[in-house]
Amino acid sequence: MQQRATKQVTALPQHVAIIMDGNGRWAAQRGLSRSEGHRAGVDAFERICEHAADLGIAHLTFYAFSTENWARPQGEVDALMALFRRQLSEAKRRRAENEQKRWRIRYIGDLRPGGLLPADILALIDEMQTESAMQNKTVVNIAINYGGQQEILHAAKRLAQACAAGERDATTLTEQDIEQHLHTAGQPPPDLIIRPSGEQRLSNFLLWQSAYAEFWFSDILWPDFSTADFDRALADYAARSRRFGGV
Ligand code: IPE
Ligand code: IPE
Ligand code: MG
Numbered sequence: 001m002q003q004r005a006t007k008q009v010t011a012l013p014q015h016v017a018i019i020m021d022g023n024g025r026w027a028a029q030r031g032l033s034r035s036e037g038h039r040a041g042v043d044a045f046e047r048i049c050e051h052a053a054d055l056g057i058a059h060l061t062f063y064a065f066s067t068e069n070w071a072r073p074q075g076e077v078d079a080l081m082a083l084f085r086r087q088l089s090e091a092k093r094r095r096a097e098n099e100q101k102r103w104r105i106r107y108i109g110d111l112r113p114g115g116l117l118p119a120d121i122l123a124l125i126d127e128m129q130t131e132s133a134m135q136n137k138t139v140v141n142i143a144i145n146y147g148g149q150q151e152i153l154h155a156a157k158r159l160a161q162a163c164a165a166g167e168r169d170a171t172t173l174t175e176q177d178i179e180q181h182l183h184t185a186g187q188p189p190p191d192l193i194i195r196p197s198g199e200q201r202l203s204n205f206l207l208w209q210s211a212y213a214e215f216w217f218s219d220i221l222w223p224d225f226s227t228a229d230f231d232r233a234l235a236d237y238a239a240r241s242r243r244f245g246g247v
Helices: 002-010 023-029 034-057 074-093 095-101 118-132 148-162 175-180 227-238
Strands: 015-021 059-066 103-108 138-146 192-195 214-217
Touching: 023 034, 034 059, 034 074, 034 138, 034 227, 059 074, 074 095, 074 118, 095 103, 095 118, 103 118, 138 148, 148 175, 192 227, 214 227
Parallel strands: 015 059, 015 192, 059 138, 103 138, 192 214
Antiparallel strands: none
């Protein structure tokens, strides 16, 4: 028993990934617009990101916008883009504060110029990533225009091209080759994936990387997600037995 109690305190995940879901239902419960739900979701993001970084979790990934979310009504997509724009501009203004926190901000997803993300947002992302590239305390990944299947397809295409060019031999490709072409290359896979809002699915999030992730689901809607909820997820995680196929 004693041993287990100690384990709960010390088994801190290296990488926690969160599917920030439930903004729309949170707003509907209050008679607010879905956009207002997304605004409250940004506050929750800031709260949890700050808390997790303070706890010393080295890698965080937040699912902000999926490749499937473009199917939403144009007004909602526009409101989300406006929020991303505002968030990025504010972060730019708070540059000194960011430097002090030593957060490296990375965006994962399809960020190709000429793609679906507006050019001005891509430029702000570029600036933010370049500015924080030297930081090393906490890596904060924001998944935007992100799809796990698209990410694996992209890696497969890159490897196929290398094989076609004679740079690689297809028979010698390994899992590491795929990993090196994912948006998360160089980072450990998520130890813990948290999904609030009552849904129990991945919705195309980190498909490759989640092979041995632990899952934590809760009915809480994302804007209501508290630091205590996050701590509960961590305590549950610490009590689990991860075997990775072994015994
Ligand atoms: C998550 O909240 C935010 C995004 C997907 C961008 P939702 O907008 O999906 O909220 P619900 O699931 O409709 O409540
Ligand atoms: C997943 O939430 C995507 C994000 C949180 C960004 P969705 O609300 O899009 O997922 P589904 O449609 O319920 O699976
Ligand atoms: Mg949802």
